[in-house]
Amino acid sequence: MSSVGNAVTRRGRKGVDGWRWAGRIFLLIMVLYTALPMAWMLLTSIKSGFAATQFPPQWWPSEPTLASYQKLLDPQNSVGQDFLRFFWNSFFVSTVTTALAVAVAVPAAYAFSRFRFPGRQFLFFSVLLRNMFPAVIFLVPLFILMRWLGLVNTHGSLILTYLTFGLPLAIWLLKGFYDNIPVQLEQAARIDGATRFQAFLLIVMPLSVPGIIATAIYSFIGAWNEYIYAATFLTKNDQLTLPVGIQRFFSENTTDFPGLMAASFLMSVPVVVLFLVLQKYFVRALTEGAVKH
Amino acid sequence: MAQVVLKDLVKTYGSVYAAKDVSLTVNDGEFVALVGPSGCGKTTTLNLVAGLIPITSGDIVIGDRVVNDLDPKDRDIAMVFQNYALYPQKTVFQNLAFPLQMRKLPKAEIEAKVREAARVLDITHLLERRPRELSGGQQQRVALGRALVRDPAVFLMDEPLSNLDAKLRVQMRSEIKRFHQDLKATIIYVTHDQLEAVTMADKMAVMNGGLLQQYDSPANVFANPVNMFVASFIGSPAMSLVPLEVGSVDGHTVLKSAEGWTLPLSERNARKVATASSRKVVLGARHSTINLHKTQVDGTVPAKVYTVEPTGDITFVQAFLAGSIVNISLPPTVHVAPDEMVWLEFDQDRIHLFDGETEMALRAD
Numbered sequence: 340m341s342s343v344g345n346a347v348t349r350r351g352r353k354g355v356d357g358w359r360w361a362g363r364i365f366l367l368i369m370v371l372y373t374a375l376p377m378a379w380m381l382l383t384s385i386k387s388g389f390a391a392t393q394f395p396p397q398w399w400p401s402e403p404t405l406a407s408y409q410k411l412l413d414p415q416n417s418v419g420q421d422f423l424r425f426f427w428n429s430f431f432v433s434t435v436t437t438a439l440a441v442a443v444a445v446p447a448a449y450a451f452s453r454f455r456f457p458g459r460q461f462l463f464f465s466v467l468l469r470n471m472f473p474a475v476i477f478l479v480p481l482f483i484l485m486r487w488l489g490l491v492n493t494h495g496s497l498i499l500t501y502l503t504f505g506l507p508l509a510i511w512l513l514k515g516f517y518d519n520i521p522v523q524l525e526q527a528a529r530i531d532g533a534t535r536f537q538a539f540l541l542i543v544m545p546l547s548v549p550g551i552i553a554t555a556i557y558s559f560i561g562a563w564n565e566y567i568y569a570a571t572f573l574t575k576n577d578q579l580t581l582p583v584g585i586q587r588f589f590s591e592n593t594t595d596f597p598g599l600m601a602a603s604f605l606m607s608v609p610v611v612v613l614f615l616v617l618q619k620y621f622v623r624a625l626t627e628g629a630v631k632h
Numbered sequence: 633m634a635q636v637v638l639k640d641l642v643k644t645y646g647s648v649y650a651a652k653d654v655s656l657t658v659n660d661g662e663f664v665a666l667v668g669p670s671g672c673g674k675t676t677t678l679n680l681v682a683g684l685i686p687i688t689s690g691d692i693v694i695g696d697r698v699v700n701d702l703d704p705k706d707r708d709i710a711m712v713f714q715n716y717a718l719y720p721q722k723t724v725f726q727n728l729a730f731p732l733q734m735r736k737l738p739k740a741e742i743e744a745k746v747r748e749a750a751r752v753l754d755i756t757h758l759l760e761r762r763p764r765e766l767s768g769g770q771q772q773r774v775a776l777g778r779a780l781v782r783d784p785a786v787f788l789m790d791e792p793l794s795n796l797d798a799k800l801r802v803q804m805r806s807e808i809k810r811f812h813q814d815l816k817a818t819i820i821y822v823t824h825d826q827l828e829a830v831t832m833a834d835k836m837a838v839m840n841g842g843l844l845q846q847y848d849s850p851a852n853v854f855a856n857p858v859n860m861f862v863a864s865f866i867g868s869p870a871m872s873l874v875p876l877e878v879g880s881v882d883g884h885t886v887l888k889s890a891e892g893w894t895l896p897l898s899e900r901n902a903r904k905v906a907t908a909s910s911r912k913v914v915l916g917a918r919h920s921t922i923n924l925h926k927t928q929v930d931g932t933v934p935a936k937v938y939t940v941e942p943t944g945d946i947t948f949v950q951a952f953l954a955g956s957i958v959n960i961s962l963p964p965t966v967h968v969a970p971d972e973m974v975w976l977e978f979d980q981d982r983i984h985l986f987d988g989e990t991e992m993a994l995r996a997d
């Protein structure tokens with residue numbers, strides 16, 4: 340390292356440092372760009388309703404209060420009841436979507452990665468076709484389809500719809516993972532006495548856990564944040580998911596900004612927790628195959 | 633232990649023949665090396681025997697069972713893969729135990745067998761590590777150990793030493809040979825390193841382009857190559873091959889070069905070239921059977937030195953003879969220089985003659 344450093348001319352080194360600083364400043368701007376709105380959300384959520392709309396704004400709330408949170412999380416009053424129900428609806432829809440996506444994507448991705456069958460290329464790319472168009476294009480056709488299936492105003496309609504987004508991506512992601520697992524591992528297992536299925540279950544599956552987790556996070560977040568379809572397919576108040584629920588909830592009367600911000604913050608909690616807990620796997624998943632082991 | 637018989641084995645990928653009509657018998661307890669250049673179908677043949685890929689046609693017999701349609705797990709084989717294929721998430725102990733667990737052995741027996749295999753291979757101190765924490769040589773031993781814990785009818789090994797450095801390779805070579813002698817195991821061993829094949833195997837099967845070229849003991853393959861491919865593939869440096877023409881001088885059969893010189897043939901060699909399908913004949917000679925003279929002597933042919941490579945105890949010389957490169961070995965006491973004219977003398981009893989059209993070796997009878 341040091342000998343290489345010595346060989347670099349002064350100007351060369353300055354150039355390197357210049358780039359490094361430019362990079363740091365760029366990253367700093369990006370961090371502020373993403374973090375500041377969140378900080379503002381948090382600050383607003385602990386203000387009183389009056390303080391939140393004051394001009395010039397209070398940068399730091401003079402009388403911080405957790406009243407908004409208490410209201411949202413209190414099952415006794417109607418606001419809290421609605422919020423908790425939306426929360427549960429979102430959680431249910433996202434979890435079922437994720438479980439189904441993983442359950443279907445794992446065998447599908449494995450088959451695409453390992454087997455050669457007629458129509459394989461065609462099927463693989465047709466899986467992607469769905470993701471080549473903006474989501475709204477499918478809004479009306481899917482609505483008609485859901486009505487025909489009798490699923491309008493059920494969570495089933497959302498789960499099915501989210502799967503049409505999530506599955507292709509999940510299959511693509513996971514196929515990359517299986518491609519990176521040497522086929523010789525399965526062959527060795529089969530020679531060691533495993534059936535083809537056992538080889539998959541005992542050897543390949545454990546190795547693809549990081550990939551499965553990454554895929555699950557993607558699919559969960561996608562379903563958790565989705566708005567347009569949820570707003571179109573569901574009309575009954577007790578079925579709404581969080582993004583739609585929060586929006587309707589607070590625009591009915593004058594907007595309660597601290598309440599809105601507190602709800603938004605609570606909505607981001609599961610995703611953040613999921614990320615922190617599984618972060619280790621997620622990072623590994625994204626860098627998998629970057630270096631030769 | 634058991635014998636393995638391949639009958640007219642064919643494997644095609646689309647229109648490509650990866651193995652074409654391969655027939656050979658590996659006797660019980662025999663060590664057979666499968667050699668050939670890259671892409672000749674060695675791995676394919678081994679995978680066919682293992683049952684990892686379906687055969688296109690032909691039969692595979694292990695012991696007294698036709699195993700064509702059996703799963704790999706039911707063929708009673710063990711395999712060492714070229715890249716070891718150790719299970720990354722399992723410790724060395726778990727890697728070795730896996731084949732036994734799959735066969736539902738009692739726990740105590742598994743423990744005993746794994747410890748015994750580890751002792752033999754000297755990897756007892758590594759049992760709790762994971763594969764990525766091992767050196768290449770250690771991983772190789774574990775791969776060997778995983779095959780060794782069961783005693784299968786046949787061992788299949790696909791270039792198990794190719795990832796090791798030269799010194800470790802020599803050491804592991806003798807360990808595998810030792811292992812074969814101790815267990816009287818039937819082993820099919822793929823390698824592209826002919827030195828490995830010659831030093832370890834009872835028989836070698838030379839393949840090229842999916843076809844089995846020759847199947848015989850290493851000594852016989854070396855002494856009597858059946859065609860020009862085997863002649864040039866086996867032996868290092870390679871056998872020199874010089875295309876010439878058959879002619880006759882005063883009623884004696886000779887080989888003529890385009891440059892004008894002739895090489896008289898012995899009576900036995902004359903009978904050989906008489907069976908050639910045309911006048912084109914290829915002269916083959918190994919480096920150690922060619923004598924080099926600095927002046928013209930009777931029965932010698934002229935050549936021009938191209939390169940000189942002293943290696944210490946032997947000096948290798950390459951010379952141009954009738955437009956072809958010829959390898960010659962000399963004692964270090966003889967000195968020649970590039971571009972020097974020299975005269976080569978061939979040992980009539982040890983030269984090889986090949987049909988210039990069919991590339992097959994010519995026989996005297």
Ligand SMILES: Nc1ncnc2c1ncn2[C@@H]1O[C@H](COP(=O)(O)OP(=O)(O)OP(=O)(O)O)[C@@H](O)[C@H]1O
Pocket residue numbers: 645648649650668669670671672673674675676677824
């Ligand atoms: N899955 C496959 N699909 C198509 N062709 C294949 C496949 N596997 C092997 N082949 C072809 O079959 C031929 C034999 O391959 P094989 O792997 O048996 O060679 P090899 O002798 O083991 O070579 P090497 O010494 O490089 O390992 C090659 O021409 C190869 O391109």
Ligand SMILES: [Mg+2]
Pocket residue numbers: 674675676
């Ligand atoms: Mg190979």
